[in-house]
């Protein structure tokens with residue numbers, strides 16, 4: 001199925017933070033190639049494993065056929081609370097998320113995730129609207145917003161204009177055509193000039209940051225007191241959301257401004273396991289390039305009520321405003 005199997009990132013650190021064991025129920029929000037799930041099953045725990053990618057779920061069904069402690073769920077991980085209510089009515093002992101795409105997804109050129117491999121401009125992890133449709137139909141300003149907010153791309157305006165000019169001549173249907181608009185990689189470029197553009201469009205197509213925010217809230221609702229949340233992120237947009245979410249939920253956030261009135265804080269719903277994010281060991285980073293940007297954050301659920309995530313609280317998560325916009329919502333509802 002893939003050229004290089006997906007190597008699980010920071011597995012020892014994930015297990016140390018999650019502490020799975022016999023009799024527990026753990027949700028693995030991102031099943032992928034089943035690296036984490038397999039290790040959690042070895043601990044004796046039951047696993048509810050989610051993946052929105054049918055290929056990942058089908059490969060998992062084959063690999064773990066007949067395993068009676070595993071439930072494979074072909075849904076997005078923001079449905080965690082619904083599924084936990086069915087499969088773990090007493091609550092979860094742990095939830096883990098290993099964000100982003102798997103090596104299998106990147107390696108399959110027909111999935112359209114990689115600017116290094118020419119393929120159809122798709123980028124969908126699951127259902128929904130393809131990158132081809134996004135590139136064909138959004139106006140220049142919306143394209144610029146996506147590239148700027150989800151890619152932190154300094155040339156957002158320039159690239160959005162290049163997309164519109166190119167599509168007026170001929171439809172953009174392949175990853176190669178889109179990547180070419182960013183120009184060739186020059187010796188002084190640390191990363192390929194199409195990297196940020198591809199990241200931005202992939203995040204938009206899959207509503208990745210909205211999924212993350214909803215999944216964190218779902219984990220807060222579904223973890224038992226003492227239950228453990230572990231999140232591995234791969235870029236600063238993701239990590240910022242997890243960091244701020246846990247800071248607010250654990251009562252470790254500042255008021256942000258000395259002019260704001262002191263708000264009466266609710267009892268913390270999480271205790272941070274580590275103040276700072278953990279990184280992969282040097283040995284792992286040398287071995288697996290994907291691990292170099294990984295950051296792990298973990299927290300333990302208390303018995304306090306879940307945080308009230310009103311709109312202004314959500315806005316203080318440091319997520320780009322596009323996450324909560326009509327544009328993102330409209331395009332995610334196409335799915």
Ligand SMILES: C[S@@+](CC[C@H](N)C(=O)[O-])C[C@H]1O[C@@H](n2cnc3c(N)ncnc32)[C@H](O)[C@@H]1O
Nearest residue numbers: 008030032033034035036051052053076077098
């Ligand atoms: C980095 S891989 C996970 C690898 C896994 N930890 C392992 O050890 O094999 C991420 C996986 O999560 C899935 N995924 C990403 N976002 C998702 C979401 N919102 N809901 C469900 N699955 C998601 C992707 O389809 C991909 O298969």
